[in-house]
Amino acid sequence: MLPEILGLYITDGEETTSDLLKLSEGEGVEALDFGSIQELVHRFKGSSLSIGVAQVCLLCKEIRETCVQKKGLETKQKLSELRTTFVELRGNLEAYLDSLGRKRLKMGNEAT
Numbered sequence: 001m002l003p004e005i006l007g008l009y010i011t012d013g014e015e016t017t018s019d020l021l022k023l024s025e026g027e028g029v030e031a032l033d034f035g036s037i038q039e040l041v042h043r044f045k046g047s048s049l050s051i052g053v054a055q056v057c058l059l060c061k062e063i064r065e066t067c068v069q070k071k072g073l074e075t076k077q078k079l080s081e082l083r084t085t086f087v088e089l090r091g092n093l094e095a096y097l098d099s100l101g102r103k104r105l106k107m108g109n110e111a112t
Helices: 002-023 034-051 054-068 072-111
Strands: none
Touching (some): 034 054, 054 072
8 A cells, every 4th residue: 555655645745845836937926926835835745754854844944934035036036946956855765665566576576
């Protein structure tokens, strides 16, 4: 079941971080939709918390705070940092999932 959960997290995280970057593309603070950013970040924080990804949870909390304070530049910077952190995490999770697949294959071959 763990591979499925991590796979869903990776898919959702890819979509969420891409959507967050799109929301931060406009020029100036007035272009930012702080409410939508907060909603997405809140959801992503919850899913990250459920699999124990503390670094992502902390960044989500920081982004929420910058949104509440309407700090546009800081919000954009933190969103970029979140995307970079997620991409690195995604690579680590995919490597882990690959190693699980190899272990299952090896165990299946040994059983026959």
